[in-house]
Amino acid sequence: MTPPETPTLLERIRQDWxxxxxxxxxxxxxxFLLLDRLHTALVRQIETTYQAAGINPASxxxxxxxxxxxPAAGLTPTELxxxxxxxGPSITNRVDRLVQKGLAERQASPSDxxxxxxxxxxxxxxxxEELLPHHLANETKILAALTPTEAQTLERLALKLLSRLEAPQPAEAPAH
Structure with missing residues (x-):
C-alpha cells in the first residue's frame, strides 16, 4: 500500500484528532510531521549522489x-x-570508516x-571532486521548486527556529 500524499495525510490527521x-x-x-517527511525525502534524494560510492550522509x-x-595538515576530531x-563520539567511528576505505588518513601531530x-x-x-558537481546539481534541482525569494525565506525561518533550539536553555526549578 502506498502511503498517502502529505497534504492528504495532514488533512486525515486533522480529521482523526x-x-x-x-x-x-x-x-x-x-x-513537525511535515518537516520529518521533508527531511526523509531530502535525505533519500541527496543520497543518490554518493550512495553508489558506498558513502552514507555522515561520511x-x-x-x-x-x-x-x-588545511594541508588536516583537522583535529574536535574541529571536525x-x-x-x-x-564528537561519532566522529571517531566515521573517520575510522573513511580511513578503512582509503579516503582519509590520521596523522599524529608533530607538536603533541x-x-x-x-x-x-x-x-x-x-x-x-568527482561527486561534487553531481551533488550540487542534485541540490539545485531540488531547490528549483522554490523561487530565490522563497529559498531565502526558508533559510531565514529555519535559522529562526534553529537559533531558539540551539540557544542555552535556563535551568528548570526542581519540582516540589
Missing part, C-alpha cells in the same frame, strides 16, 4: 568538510565535530603526540 479529541488543536504537531559530510575546511553535523589530525587522501579528494 477532531473525532478523537474535538477540543484538541493538532496544529503544533503538523509542522559525505566529513568528506566535504575535510575538502573545504581542512565543530564543523559538521556529527557529534596525543593529538591527531585527519585529512583527505588523494583518492578521497578525487572522490569529492
Amino acid at each position: 477532531s473525532q478523537v479529541q474535538p477540543g484538541l488543536d493538532p496544529g503544533p504537531m503538523l509542522p 559525505w559530510d566529513l568528506l566535504l568538510t575535510l575538502y573545504r575546511s581542512a 565535530s565543530d564543523l559538521t553535523a556529527i557529534t 603526540r596525543r593529538s591527531v589530525r585527519v585529512r583527505l587522501t588523494p583518492p578521497g579528494r578525487a572522490l569529492v
Whole structure:
C-alpha cells in the first residue's frame, strides 16, 4: 500500500484528532510531521549522489568538510565535530570508516603526540571532486521548486527556529 500524499495525510490527521479529541488543536504537531517527511525525502534524494560510492550522509559530510575546511595538515576530531553535523563520539567511528576505505588518513601531530589530525587522501579528494558537481546539481534541482525569494525565506525561518533550539536553555526549578 502506498502511503498517502502529505497534504492528504495532514488533512486525515486533522480529521482523526477532531473525532478523537474535538477540543484538541493538532496544529503544533503538523509542522513537525511535515518537516520529518521533508527531511526523509531530502535525505533519500541527496543520497543518490554518493550512495553508489558506498558513502552514507555522515561520511559525505566529513568528506566535504575535510575538502573545504581542512588545511594541508588536516583537522583535529574536535574541529571536525565543530564543523559538521556529527557529534564528537561519532566522529571517531566515521573517520575510522573513511580511513578503512582509503579516503582519509590520521596523522599524529608533530607538536603533541596525543593529538591527531585527519585529512583527505588523494583518492578521497578525487572522490569529492568527482561527486561534487553531481551533488550540487542534485541540490539545485531540488531547490528549483522554490523561487530565490522563497529559498531565502526558508533559510531565514529555519535559522529562526534553529537559533531558539540551539540557544542555552535556563535551568528548570526542581519540582516540589
